[in-house]
Amino acid sequence: MKKLIKNGMIVTATDAYTGDILIEHGVITGIGKELSAEGAEMIDAAGCYVFPGGIDPHTHLDMPFGGTVTADDFETGTIAAAYGGTTTVIDFCLTTKGEPLQQAVDVWHAKSESRAAIDYSFHLMVSELNDRVLAELPGIIENEGITSLKVFMAYKNTFQADDGTLFKTLQTARQEGALVMVHAENGDVIEYLVNKAIDEGNTDPIYHALTRPPELEGEATGRAAYLTELTDSQLYVVHVTCAEAAWKIEEARKKGLRVYGETCPQYLTLDITDLEKPEFEGAKYVWSPPLREKWNQEELWKGLWNGSLQTIGSDQCSFNFKGQKELGRGDFSKIPNGGPTIEDRFSVVYSEGVEKGRISIHKFVDIISTQSAKLFGLFPQKGTIALGSDADIVIFDPSVKRTLSAATHHMNVDYNPFEGMEVTGEPVSVLVRGEFVIRDKQFVGAPGRGQYLRRKRFGDAARPLPGKAEVGGGV
Ligand SMILES: NC(=O)NCCC(=O)O
Ligand SMILES: [Zn+2]
Numbered sequence: 001m002k003k004l005i006k007n008g009m010i011v012t013a014t015d016a017y018t019g020d021i022l023i024e025h026g027v028i029t030g031i032g033k034e035l036s037a038e039g040a041e042m043i044d045a046a047g048c049y050v051f052p053g054g055i056d057p058h059t060h061l062d063m064p065f066g067g068t069v070t071a072d073d074f075e076t077g078t079i080a081a082a083y084g085g086t087t088t089v090i091d092f093c094l095t096t097k098g099e100p101l102q103q104a105v106d107v108w109h110a111k112s113e114s115r116a117a118i119d120y121s122f123h124l125m126v127s128e129l130n131d132r133v134l135a136e137l138p139g140i141i142e143n144e145g146i147t148s149l150k151v152f153m154a155y156k157n158t159f160q161a162d163d164g165t166l167f168k169t170l171q172t173a174r175q176e177g178a179l180v181m182v183h184a185e186n187g188d189v190i191e192y193l194v195n196k197a198i199d200e201g202n203t204d205p206i207y208h209a210l211t212r213p214p215e216l217e218g219e220a221t222g223r224a225a226y227l228t229e230l231t232d233s234q235l236y237v238v239h240v241t242c243a244e245a246a247w248k249i250e251e252a253r254k255k256g257l258r259v260y261g262e263t264c265p266q267y268l269t270l271d272i273t274d275l276e277k278p279e280f281e282g283a284k285y286v287w288s289p290p291l292r293e294k295w296n297q298e299e300l301w302k303g304l305w306n307g308s309l310q311t312i313g314s315d316q317c318s319f320n321f322k323g324q325k326e327l328g329r330g331d332f333s334k335i336p337n338g339g340p341t342i343e344d345r346f347s348v349v350y351s352e353g354v355e356k357g358r359i360s361i362h363k364f365v366d367i368i369s370t371q372s373a374k375l376f377g378l379f380p381q382k383g384t385i386a387l388g389s390d391a392d393i394v395i396f397d398p399s400v401k402r403t404l405s406a407a408t409h410h411m412n413v414d415y416n417p418f419e420g421m422e423v424t425g426e427p428v429s430v431l432v433r434g435e436f437v438i439r440d441k442q443f444v445g446a447p448g449r450g451q452y453l454r455r456k457r458f459g460d461a462a463r464p465l466p467g468k469a470e471v472g473g474g475v
């Protein structure tokens with residue numbers, strides 16, 4: 001059925017104007033003033049912003065980690081994401097050494113296809129790059145449309161790959177048009193510091209942060225950037241937490257390298273003192289890389305504003321406090337790393353960023369949606385409000401004031417790291433491909449309605465040609 005969203009303030013990464021949006025067959029077919037369309041359902045957006053749906057480029061749903069599995073799967077995670085204004089997620093498909101890549105991808109399809117309530121895609125983890133993987137990878141990129149590869153430089157003895165693997169992944173990505181993503185921390189030195197701390201009886205959650213100092217994130221970020229330069233490839237550094245890493249990305253970009261950075265709402269708002277909360281509550285704030293000293297937050301905001309950081313990922317990786325985070329009582333290294341942030345990513349960044357005057361509303365749209373669509377080969381199908389784009393839309397009321405809490409969130413987890421935070425603004429209704437998923441703050445979608453997205457290769461639209469149908473992927 002046709003829909004007409006009337007009188008909202010339409011905001012993209014570049015424009016803001018009051019107008020109407022016509023939706024037919026899931027895509028935007030009209031944008032203008034005082035549009036009318038026979039038989040269309042009218043949706044009043046007066047007093048609200050009308051944003052492109054949020055794109056979360058970094059989630060871990062239904063993921064095994066640290067001897068347990070994340071509390072949110074593709075059903076609960078994507079429903080919570082939709083409540084929060086996110087209409088697409090890109091999740092990390094894990095691989096293990098020796099396993100055919102297609103088998104790993106099939107496992108991720110099985111986790112998601114009947115469960116996802118919003119659209120989704122996968123990045124592929126590269127744990128080794130031998131002849132077998134080299135032979136299989138081009139087919140996965142082409143057939144699955146998985147055009148981003150993830151290399152962990154930390155988590156020794158589990159996910160960590162060596163520098164040779166990172167180097168070969170960058171080379172392959174250059175040839176195949178893929179974007180290499182790195183978790184940038186020096187895993188070898190961290191392993192040494194963690195063992196030393198435990199041996200010395202330093203087992204509380206705060207030691208998670210103290211054994212992963214910012215220099216080790218900056219060092220790994222710089223190393224990855226040099227390898228990117230050497231291979232003339234492209235690099236995306238996930239979850240940047242600190243000035244040391246942000247400055248390395250800035251330096252690489254000044255050299256003209258294709259190096260990009262993501263940060264997360266938790267690094268913009270929470271800090272290392274949260275790990276000192278009593279009664280083991282500090283475990284709720286264990287992420288890798290860890291929360292940093294507060295002054296880093298303004299450096300991250302500056303990086304977003306000046307363009308050295310491009311995107312905001314949630315790094316959703318939820319574990320219950322009871323029974324999961326508690327696995328690390330008496331040994332911080334056994335606390336499952338990660339937290340529940342998929343739902344509040346959009347509103348925390350809007351409220352702390354736009355409402356507090358740190359970024360413009362266009363920059364907000366850019367970092368919460370548009371840049372992820374561009375970097376990960378989804379633009380302009382996703383990431384903007386334009387003729388022909390999917391009607392992934394958030395109707396957002398900027399006048400609402402509310403308090404974030406586990407008591408009211410929709411994630412399948414028993415705490416919220418932003419508990420008690422006052423935010424301004426709330427997604428009222430959210431549409432994915434023209435269908436309501438959230439209507440008047442209620443979930444009206446269904447698990448399984450989300451579609452898997454095959455993505456374009458990195459930089460495919462660096463120069464779109466007139467007469468060719470497809471554009472997108474350009475940055
Ligand atoms: N970030 C985190 O602590 N957990 C999720 C896994 C990862 O992204 O490193
Ligand atoms: Zn990571």
Ligand SMILES: [Zn+2]
Nearest residue numbers: 058060315317
């Ligand atoms: Zn992650």
